[in-house]
Amino acid sequence: AQTVTQSQPEMSVQEAETVTLSCTYDTSESDYYLFWYKQPPSRQMILVIRQEAYKQQNATENRFSVNFQKAAKSFSLKISDSQLGDAAMYFCAYRERSQGNLIFGKGTKLSVKP
Amino acid sequence: EAQVTQNPRYLITVTGKKLTVTCSQNMNHEYMSWYRQDPGLGLRQIYYSMNVEVTDKGDVPEGYKVSRKEKRNFPLILESPSPNQTSLYFCATGVLGQETQYFGPGTRLLVL
Numbered sequence: 001a002q003t004v005t006q007s008q009p010e011m012s013v014q015e016a017e018t019v020t021l022s023c024t025y026d027t028s029e030s031d032y033y034l035f036w037y038k039q040p041p042s043r044q045m046i047l048v049i050r051q052e053a054y055k056q057q058n059a060t061e062n063r064f065s066v067n068f069q070k071a072a073k074s075f076s077l078k079i080s081d082s083q084l085g086d087a088a089m090y091f092c093a094y095r096e097r098s099q100g101n102l103i104f105g106k107g108t109k110l111s112v113k114p
Numbered sequence: 115e116a117q118v119t120q121n122p123r124y125l126i127t128v129t130g131k132k133l134t135v136t137c138s139q140n141m142n143h144e145y146m147s148w149y150r151q152d153p154g155l156g157l158r159q160i161y162y163s164m165n166v167e168v169t170d171k172g173d174v175p176e177g178y179k180v181s182r183k184e185k186r187n188f189p190l191i192l193e194s195p196s197p198n199q200t201s202l203y204f205c206a207t208g209v210l211g212q213e214t215q216y217f218g219p220g221t222r223l224l225v226l
Contacts, residue, residue, distance in 0.1 A: 004156075033213045044217070047214065050213055091157065095213075097213075100210060100215070101147070101162060101173075106155060107156055
C-alpha cells in the first residue's frame, strides 16, 4: 500500500527566510501525482502546488517550489521569502493517476516568526 | 462559480442520533469522496464514488454510509454516531484522470 511520510511535525521560520518541508512516499506505481496542501486556521484545504511523476522538471508556483526526486521517492516543499500568512498546517499527498484517492501525510505545522 | 458546499458546517450531536452531512458540487464532476481529519493522522478517505450509483469503501468506512443518486450530491450518513466519529470531515470532488481535486469547506462534528 502506498504511504506518505512527513517527518517534521512542526517547523519554524523567520519572516522573509526560506524553509523546506520534507515528504517521502512509498509506491510501486510509476504514474502518479504529488501535491502539497495548505490548511490555515480556517481549516480550508488549499492546493499549493502539484507535480506529475513523469515530469522531471520541478513545479514552481511563485514563492513555492518543490524538489522532486523520483528515484528517492522524495517530494520536499520550499517556501521562499516566508510571510506571516504562510503559517499553517501543510500536508503532502499522493494520488495514482487512475485513482481518485488522495493519500495524505500526517502534516507539518509551520510557524512564521515576525 | 465552481463550488463544493457542505452542510452543516458545525454539528454537535449525541451518541446514537442519526445524522447526515451533505456535499454538493456544481462542476459536473464524476468523482466525489469523503475524508475525515484527525489530529496527528492527517486526512483519511472514508468512502468514494466514481459516478452515480457507484460507491466504494475507502480506508476508514466503519460506521458510515453514503449514497450517490445524483451526480451533484454525495451525502455522508452516520446511522448511529459514536464519540470516536468526532472529527473534521471534508468532501472532495474531481474528474478522474485530471490531477486537481476540489475540497469543500469542512464539517466539524462533535459526538457527545
